[in-house]
Amino acid sequence: MSKLFRAVIMGPPGSGKGTISERIAHNFGLKHLSSGDFVRENISSKTDAGVLAKTYINKGLLVPDHVMTRLLLPRLEEMTKYSWLLDGFPRTLAQAEALNSSCDLDVAINLNIPLETLKERLRHRWIHPPSGRVYNMCFNPPRIQGLDDITGEALIQQEDDRPEALVARLRHYKDVAKPVIDFYKAKGILYTFSDTETDRIWPNINTLLSTKIPAIQSDARCASTR
Ligand SMILES: Nc1ccn([C@@H]2O[C@H](COP(=O)(O)OP(=O)(O)OP(=O)(O)O)[C@@H](O)[C@H]2O)c(=O)n1
Numbered sequence: 001m002s003k004l005f006r007a008v009i010m011g012p013p014g015s016g017k018g019t020i021s022e023r024i025a026h027n028f029g030l031k032h033l034s035s036g037d038f039v040r041e042n043i044s045s046k047t048d049a050g051v052l053a054k055t056y057i058n059k060g061l062l063v064p065d066h067v068m069t070r071l072l073l074p075r076l077e078e079m080t081k082y083s084w085l086l087d088g089f090p091r092t093l094a095q096a097e098a099l100n101s102s103c104d105l106d107v108a109i110n111l112n113i114p115l116e117t118l119k120e121r122l123r124h125r126w127i128h129p130p131s132g133r134v135y136n137m138c139f140n141p142p143r144i145q146g147l148d149d150i151t152g153e154a155l156i157q158q159e160d161d162r163p164e165a166l167v168a169r170l171r172h173y174k175d176v177a178k179p180v181i182d183f184y185k186a187k188g189i190l191y192t193f194s195d196t197e198t199d200r201i202w203p204n205i206n207t208l209l210s211t212k213i214p215a216i217q218s219d220a221r222c223a224s225t226r
C-alpha cells in the first residue's frame, strides 16, 4: 500500500489555490479539502462553530484561530485513510502549529503572484456562494453568463474582491502568511511558485508532485485521535 500524502496550498486571495487544487485532486486522486467549504457547510448546518464563524465573516473578518481549528481538525481526523490537499488553512502561524501537532505534512505549496495580476483576476471572479464554485469571465467562464453551471443559480461578485478592498486584504495576507511561510521553510517542505499564469505554474507543480507522491510509502501519519 502506498503512504498517504499530505499537502497544503497557500497564496493570497486570487492566487489560484482553488483552481490549482482542483487540478491536483483530479490528476493525483487526492481529496481537495477547502477550508472555505468547511466553513460554509458549518454555517448552513448551523453548528456552534459555524454560527460563531458567520458573525466574523459577515463583518469581512477572518475567523479566529480557535474557531477555525475546532472546525477543521475533526474533519481531518475523518480523513486518516485518504491523501489530501488542504486549501485555505492554515492562514496563521497558530493554525499551522495546530495542524502540525495533528499531522506531518509532506509539501507546502506557496503561490507567489504579482499584485496587478491578482487585482485583474479578482475583478473578473464570480462565485456561486452556496457551493463555493468559482468562475472567471475570461479564464473559465460559466456556460451561461451569470449562472452557475451545475444549479443554474445566479453568480455574484464578492465585495472584498473589488480592487479597493484587495490592497488591504493583501497587506493583511502578507503579515499573517509570512510566519507560516517561514515555518514551512524551516521544516524544509516549502515550494514556492511565481508566475502570472496558472497554466505556466501548473506543469511545475505537476512535476514536483509526480516526484513526491509515488515516493511516499505505507500508512497514514495523521494522529487518529486527539
Ligand atoms: N483559515 C481560514 C479559512 C477561511 N476563513 C474564513 O472563511 C471565508 C471563506 O474562505 P475561503 O473560501 O477560503 O475564501 P476567501 O477569503 O474568498 O479566500 P480566497 O480569496 O483566498 O479564495 C474567508 O473569507 C474567511 O472569512 C478563515 O477565517 N480562516
Ligand SMILES: Nc1nc2c(ncn2[C@@H]2O[C@H](COP(=O)(O)OP(=O)(O)O)[C@@H](O)[C@H]2O)c(=O)[nH]1
Pocket (backbone or CB within 6 Å): 011, 012, 013, 014, 015, 016, 017, 018, 019, 020, 121, 122, 124, 125, 126, 134, 135, 136, 137, 138, 139, 140, 196, 197, 198, 199
Ligand atoms: N486570467 C486568469 N485567471 C485565472 C488564472 N488562474 C485562476 N484564475 C481565475 O482567478 C480567480 C482566482 O482563482 P482562485 O482559484 O479562486 O484563487 P484562490 O482565491 O487563491 O482560491 C478565479 O476567478 C479563477 O478562475 C489564470 O492563470 N489566468
